[in-house]
Amino acid sequence: MSYTRSIELFERAQQSIPGGVNSPVRAFKSVGGTPLFIKNAKGAYLYDEDGNQYIDYIASWGPMILGHAYEPVVKAIQEQAVFSTSYGAPTELEIKMAELIKGMVPNLDLIRMVSSGTEACMSAIRVARGYTGKNKIIKFEGCYHGHADSFLVKAGSGVATFNIQTVPGVTAGVTNDTLTCAYNDLQAVERLVAENKNEVAAIIIEPVAGNMGCILPEKGFIEGLRKLCDAENIVLIFDEVMNGFRLAPGGAQEKLGIAADLVTYGKVIGAGMPVGAFGGKRHIMEVVAPLGNVYQAGTLSGNPIAMIAGYTLLNVLNTNPSIYKELDEKTIYLRDGLNEVLKAWGKPYVINQLGSMISIHFSDKPVTDFASAAAANNDLFKKYFHAMLKRSVYLPPSAFESWFLNNALTKEDLDKTIQATKESLKEITE
Ligand SMILES: *Cc1c(COP(=O)(O)O)cnc(C)c1O
Numbered sequence: 344m345s346y347t348r349s350i351e352l353f354e355r356a357q358q359s360i361p362g363g364v365n366s367p368v369r370a371f372k373s374v375g376g377t378p379l380f381i382k383n384a385k386g387a388y389l390y391d392e393d394g395n396q397y398i399d400y401i402a403s404w405g406p407m408i409l410g411h412a413y414e415p416v417v418k419a420i421q422e423q424a425v426f427s428t429s430y431g432a433p434t435e436l437e438i439k440m441a442e443l444i445k446g447m448v449p450n451l452d453l454i455r456m457v458s459s460g461t462e463a464c465m466s467a468i469r470v471a472r473g474y475t476g477k478n479k480i481i482k483f484e485g486c487y488h489g490h491a492d493s494f495l496v497k498a499g500s501g502v503a504t505f506n507i508q509t510v511p512g513v514t515a516g517v518t519n520d521t522l523t524c525a526y527n528d529l530q531a532v533e534r535l536v537a538e539n540k541n542e543v544a545a546i547i548i549e550p551v552a553g554n555m556g557c558i559l560p561e562k563g564f565i566e567g568l569r570k571l572c573d574a575e576n577i578v579l580i581f582d583e584v585m586n587g588f589r590l591a592p593g594g595a596q597e598k599l600g601i602a603a604d605l606v607t608y609g610k611v612i613g614a615g616m617p618v619g620a621f622g623g624k625r626h627i628m629e630v631v632a633p634l635g636n637v638y639q640a641g642t643l644s645g646n647p648i649a650m651i652a653g654y655t656l657l658n659v660l661n662t663n664p665s666i667y668k669e670l671d672e673k674t675i676y677l678r679d680g681l682n683e684v685l686k687a688w689g690k691p692y693v694i695n696q697l698g699s700m701i702s703i704h705f706s707d708k709p710v711t712d713f714a715s716a717a718a719a720n721n722d723l724f725k726k727y728f729h730a731m732l733k734r735s736v737y738l739p740p741s742a743f744e745s746w747f748l749n750n751a752l753t754k755e756d757l758d759k760t761i762q763a764t765k766e767s768l769k770e771i772t773e
Contacts, residue, residue, distance in 0.1 A: 410751025460609025461489025
């Protein structure tokens with residue numbers, strides 16, 4: 344496989360873009376080597392500038408749940424674009440989008456569209472603070488809620504990948520209001536809330552974590568958070584930027600059967616366009632301007648091209664619930680196949696999976712939180728990543744990221760991935 348063009352483009356990119364990329368994890372820094380520059384994609388496959396084809400397990404970090412260049416979405420964007428790409432005034436399409444989401448997701452009375460997951464999470468905690476009149480928030484080590492100042496404390500995803508401890512540019516004043524706990528440690532959360540009596544506005548969590556690899560909530564953990572929040576007048580925020588519309592039509596709330604007070608969305612909601620959203624119960628969302636005084640705005644919020652893309656995709660997901668069953672079955676097929684070859688390989692590993700989220704940690708104990716994810720053999724993951732890439736399988740370039748399956752993947756693609764893993768494991772331990 345030749346990477347000549349990608350190598351050239353990466354050189355050139357670094358002359359005009361910080362680190363050559365517009366988002367850090369794309370740089371391959373943690374796995375080494377040159378990031379691939381992508382020319383196009385279709386269905387389950389990515390094609391780089393050198394013409395190499397890859398089976399894609401990133402799916403643009405989630406949005407491409409039905410595969411790339413999904414025809415109904417492409418067509419809808421084309422048809423909408425001729426009517427202008429933005430108006431800065433309300434449209435019926437935004438109402439249709441809100442109504443569709445309300446019909447899919449439980450516990451959602453009002454929803455506001457924004458342009459990214461970061462914006463959604465940042466706005467949700469502002470709403471929680473405005474609603475409760477309290478300042479502090481609790482987040483979990485290894486969870487990622489976007490790059491807003493308050494969240495860059497023990498964050499997952501790129502922050503974990505690059506082992507960044509404190510982020511220059513974020514003031515102590517801001518981080519002092521962000522308290523952190525280990526994921527799955529309910530007692531630690533209860534202690535923290537007791538120590539900060541009447542000061543905690545919100546607990547924000549990825550109900551199924553995807554930014555330290557895939558990590559599942561243990562039985563009773565989120566239920567316990569729900570009880571604690573009810574007892575202490577704390578707003579429980581589900582960050583469903585990854586989980587939403589991926590684990591089920593109603594996201595993690597539906598899959599886990601637990602109600603949040605506020606929910607944030609991103610990724611799948613925009614079908615690959617820049618879209619995020621936050622919403623929840625009416626009595627809380629009523630504080631949002633212009634209804635209330637918690638200010639939040641966006642020139643391109645509810646953008647017609649972004650809305651038609653998201654609306655078209657969500658509509659397909661809503662009217663074809665069998666898609667989730669197919670995705671689950673494919674992911675379980677992959678998990679079982681990987682288990683088989685990893686077991687035969689004979690060294691320690693953990694596979695975590697729920698719905699179409701899955702990841703491998705090279706760990707000899709269960710991976711249930713950030714500490715156990717970080718203790719895994721992530722050097723081995725780097726080697727595995729490159730060995731897979733060489734065999735035309737594009738995994739997320741970090742052990743601190745979940746893989747996302749898309750429904751364009753065929754059984755043949757999954758078999759190839761399992762076979763590639765078998766060969767890769769042999770190669771990296773020889
Ligand atoms: C990706 C992600 C975000 C940030 O979304 P952006 O659109 O990248 O700003 C927030 N929360 C979670 C759980 C995410 O995975």
